[in-house]
Amino acid sequence: MAEQDKLQLASASFIPGYVSSYGNFYSGFDATNQSLGLAPEKLIIPRDYNSVVRMSYDFYQRGGMASTVINRLTELSITKIRNGQRKTSNEANSYFDAVLHRNPSRMMRFIRTAALEYYLSGMVLPRVDWVTVTGDELGPNLKNGKEYTLPVFDLYPPLLINVVWASWGKKEYYLKLPKEDVKLIRNGGSQIKEQQLKYDMYLNYYPSFVKAIMDGADRVKIEVDPILRKEVSFNPNPTPYLYNVLEGLVFKQALRRMDFAVTTRVINAILLVQEGDKDFPLTKETEANLEELKNQILARAGDPRLLERLFFLFSNHTTKLTWVSPDVQALLDQDKYRQANEEIAEGLGFARILITGESRNAQASELSTWSIQPMMEELREMLIEWIMSIYEEAADLNNFRNSPMPAFTPIKLQDFVKTAAVFAQAYKEGNVSRTTRDEMIGLDFETELELMSDEYEPMKELPKTFPELPYNTQLPIAGGAPNNPSGGRKPGTQNVPLNKRNTGVRPPGQTPVSRTSPTGKPSQTKAAEIDIMSDEEVINLIDKIAQERGLNITIDDLN
Numbered sequence: 341m342a343e344q345d346k347l348q349l350a351s352a353s354f355i356p357g358y359v360s361s362y363g364n365f366y367s368g369f370d371a372t373n374q375s376l377g378l379a380p381e382k383l384i385i386p387r388d389y390n391s392v393v394r395m396s397y398d399f400y401q402r403g404g405m406a407s408t409v410i411n412r413l414t415e416l417s418i419t420k421i422r423n424g425q426r427k428t429s430n431e432a433n434s435y436f437d438a439v440l441h442r443n444p445s446r447m448m449r450f451i452r453t454a455a456l457e458y459y460l461s462g463m464v465l466p467r468v469d470w471v472t473v474t475g476d477e478l479g480p481n482l483k484n485g486k487e488y489t490l491p492v493f494d495l496y497p498p499l500l501i502n503v504v505w506a507s508w509g510k511k512e513y514y515l516k517l518p519k520e521d522v523k524l525i526r527n528g529g530s531q532i533k534e535q536q537l538k539y540d541m542y543l544n545y546y547p548s549f550v551k552a553i554m555d556g557a558d559r560v561k562i563e564v565d566p567i568l569r570k571e572v573s574f575n576p577n578p579t580p581y582l583y584n585v586l587e588g589l590v591f592k593q594a595l596r597r598m599d600f601a602v603t604t605r606v607i608n609a610i611l612l613v614q615e616g617d618k619d620f621p622l623t624k625e626t627e628a629n630l631e632e633l634k635n636q637i638l639a640r641a642g643d644p645r646l647l648e649r650l651f652f653l654f655s656n657h658t659t660k661l662t663w664v665s666p667d668v669q670a671l672l673d674q675d676k677y678r679q680a681n682e683e684i685a686e687g688l689g690f691a692r693i694l695i696t697g698e699s700r701n702a703q704a705s706e707l708s709t710w711s712i713q714p715m716m717e718e719l720r721e722m723l724i725e726w727i728m729s730i731y732e733e734a735a736d737l738n739n740f741r742n743s744p745m746p747a748f749t750p751i752k753l754q755d756f757v758k759t760a761a762v763f764a765q766a767y768k769e770g771n772v773s774r775t776t777r778d779e780m781i782g783l784d785f786e787t788e789l790e791l792m793s794d795e796y797e798p799m800k801e802l803p804k805t806f807p808e809l810p811y812n813t814q815l816p817i818a819g820g821a822p823n824n825p826s827g828g829r830k831p832g833t834q835n836v837p838l839n840k841r842n843t844g845v846r847p848p849g850q851t852p853v854s855r856t857s858p859t860g861k862p863s864q865t866k867a868a869e870i871d872i873m874s875d876e877e878v879i880n881l882i883d884k885i886a887q888e889r890g891l892n893i894t895i896d897d898l899n
Contacts, residue, residue: 389577417716423744432740434481450493462569462578465496489737503576516559585687592680610664
């Protein structure tokens with residue numbers, strides 16, 4: 341027996357490597373491995389902030405569920421701003437209203453743009469400048485010729501911003517200009533007209549940037565009041581809204597690419613023409629049959645005028661036509677998208693009822709809006725804090741003694757009937773104002789006042805029998821009505837106070853006392869002045885009532 345060869349075991353080893361923190365959940369490869377082709381592209385989700393923002397912009401522009409959800413969040417979050425009065429003058433009220441809606445400020449437009457940027461990039465860095473405008477240019481309710489200082493707004497682009505930790509819990513923000521702009525500034529302009537206009541813009545609006553670039557810096561520190569979404573301790577950058585669903589969006593995009601590839605192959609299907617079989621093979625003598633088939637088919641395909649749904653082909657029994665096309669089962673099966681769609685929907689956390697507006701359960705529709713309410717209120721609170729600082733600075737610059745308190749009108753996501761009932765009761769109790777109640781049911785109180793004023797004069801011309809409009813149907817509140825400052829019952833309905841002359845016991849012969857006289861004082865009326873009906877009138881009245889109600893009353897019933 342030959343000596344067996346000694347088995348040699350393969351030895352395994354591993355080399356400690358570097359796993360970048362900028363990898364992704366599935367593979368852990370970094371951008372270098374991706375660029376070298378060592379990691380599949382569809383599994384790579386970058387963690388670099390600028391790359392994540394670029395992907396968020398890209399998927400937003402592509403449309404679909406992600407784009408619709410972000411648009412809905414922006415539209416629902418930003419409602420009309422109401423300037424609550426804090427002992428402000430009429431001039432100040434008109435000024436701050438112009439800041440919201442008039443040129444050059446138009447703060448409401450800027451806030452809507454900022455809200456969209458907040459959900460896309462997670463970062464809002466507002467730039468505020470101050471300009472001087474005369475009252476006649478600003479609005480009709482301001483003083484003509486007087487100069488007012490107004491804020492104008494702009495956003496620093498997040499892709500040009502670098503956020504770094506400055507100290508414990510503090511951050512610094514740097515604007516990194518593109519290389520082309522840095523070169524343009526250092527060259528002192530350009531002979532190209534468009535480039536020269538850009539250089540002039542930097543000189544006029546950003547002189548500090550130009551000075552820093554000329555001194556050798558490639559980025560400039562900016563002082564801003566940032567609004568950041570979901571700050572974390574391990575990264576100075578905020579978290580964009582789409583960050584949690586980027587992997588699901590990329591995976592779904594890969595599936596769509598696969599379907600697109602199959603679809604293009606289906607369009608390029610092959611028609612296979614076969615002549616002859618094993619029993620009747622194509623020979624040299626019968627080659628003309630195949631050539632005849634070719635001429636018939638190409639003649640129809642080459643002339644668009646001859647194309648038709650029913651094609652007449654003349655041949656023998658050995659001819660075989662076969663369509664060769666790829667398998668379309670994967671294309672027709674839509675179940676492959678189900679997992680990706682569910683993952684994206686869970687990551688977005690947005691109710692489908694708010695996307696399509698369809699619902700079969702009203703109660704479920706109302707509850708589904710509660711999950712997105714906190715995220716919208718978070719943005720609104722941060723925006724209000726920023727607006728308050730702008731208002732205070734504007735009041736100082738324009739010598740206004742007080743500034744108003746801005747507030748967003750409520751987000752209308754509740755059931756309309758329930759909301760109206762709740763606010764009707766709250767208004768009856770005196771807990772809300774007419775303005776708030778009208779806003780919750782979709783009306784504007786000032787507009788309604790104008791309409792009621794317009795209706796007042798025409799209502800006087802109506803007949804007396806026309807019912808009065810219910811503009812003033814509320815009962816006076818106890819302890820505070822204008823015609824009853826002391827509270828309690830209305831005058832004229834109170835009991836007669838007890839005293840030595842009136843002990844509460846009716847003396848013999850005392851006449852009835854009316855408690856509801858027009859003057860509010862007890863009035864004595866003699867019994868003789870009361871008009872008493874005769875027996876015949878009573879019987880006629882009973883007979884009339886019986887006929888109206890369909891009753892049959894006899895003499896026995898009267899006895």
